[in-house]
Amino acid sequence: YCYDSGQKEICINPYHYRRIESDGVLPPVLVPRYSELPPPSIPPGIRRMQAMEASGPSMPQNVEIAGLFKTVMKQIHSNVREEF
Structure with missing residues (x-):
């Protein structure tokens, strides 16, 4: 049916x-x-923020989760060995 009906x-x-x-x-x-x-x-604080935004991206590079996970697990495993 049409809308008008x-x-x-x-x-x-x-x-x-x-x-x-x-x-x-x-x-x-x-x-x-x-x-x-x-x-x-404009307040100086806001001007600084605008300058930081204009200077380029400040986000860190992407991190490979698998590699990060292995590194963290090795650190945990080595800390557990040191405790015993």
Whole structure:
């Protein structure tokens, strides 16, 4: 059933509906060409955070879990031997 029929169930198959023709023209979108520097009223702490973010990614490299797990298990095993 179509949405306008007021039924509980509706059909979402696009082939069961007539297409509404449109011009296909989207409204213009304004995109700035140059970014502006932050105004001087921004607190220094926030300016430092922005500078850190702009300096590049600070995330560590991915670690292979299997290798990390083996290393941790060796350390635990060697600590257990030392206790006995």
